[in-house]
Amino acid sequence: MEHSAARCDECGALHSGGVTCRACFEALLAFENERPAAFGAVHHLTVACYFLQHPRGYNEAALQMWRDLLADALDGRVAPRDLLKRAGRQFRGVRRVRDAQATVPAWWPPKWPITVDAVLRPDESPTIDTYIQRAYEWAGQTRAQLEQQPRVDRMSPPDARHAR
Numbered sequence: 001m002e003h004s005a006a007r008c009d010e011c012g013a014l015h016s017g018g019v020t021c022r023a024c025f026e027a028l029l030a031f032e033n034e035r036p037a038a039f040g041a042v043h044h045l046t047v048a049c050y051f052l053q054h055p056r057g058y059n060e061a062a063l064q065m066w067r068d069l070l071a072d073a074l075d076g077r078v079a080p081r082d083l084l085k086r087a088g089r090q091f092r093g094v095r096r097v098r099d100a101q102a103t104v105p106a107w108w109p110p111k112w113p114i115t116v117d118a119v120l121r122p123d124e125s126p127t128i129d130t131y132i133q134r135a136y137e138w139a140g141q142t143r144a145q146l147e148q149q150p151r152v153d154r155m156s157p158p159d160a161r162h163a164r
């Protein structure tokens with residue numbers, strides 16, 4: 001039996017010092033709100049990463065939206081300002097279909113190389129540059145982790161392949 005600090009049952013992060021992922025995420029949102037330069041640079045990335053690593057209650061369409069947003073942002077296909085607009089618009093749509101019964105895809109990673117506590121902990125105050133660097137690192141690793149997963153699509157009905 002392990003008696004050390006609890007782990008997040010969604011992203012696998014160790015809650016060292018009793019600090020939860022949600023507490024880190026709230027600290028991160030407050031940090032960005034107080035620093036417009038940080039918000040403008042990475043808010044779309046940090047929100048996408050947090051939801052991708054805490055997928056419970058979101059359907060596959062919502063998760064795919066965050067993945068696409070991450071890829072478009074990291075590849076420089078869409079400007080951050082436009083991504084935020086797009087996410088806001090899509091997220092309103094997604095919230096309507098948010099479903100407590102939604103099951104996370106079987107292949108979804110239960111652990112991640114970088115988790116929210118490595119980006120910002122509530123007792124931390126990094127410089128904006130450091131914070132932006134951490135956010136990009138988080139985004140890159142989160143995207144890579146998802147791309148490395150074998151695509152076993154067990155959620156599709158057996159006849160889905162005939163639907164096209």
Ligand SMILES: [Zn+2]
Nearest residue numbers: 008011013021
């Ligand atoms: Zn977590």
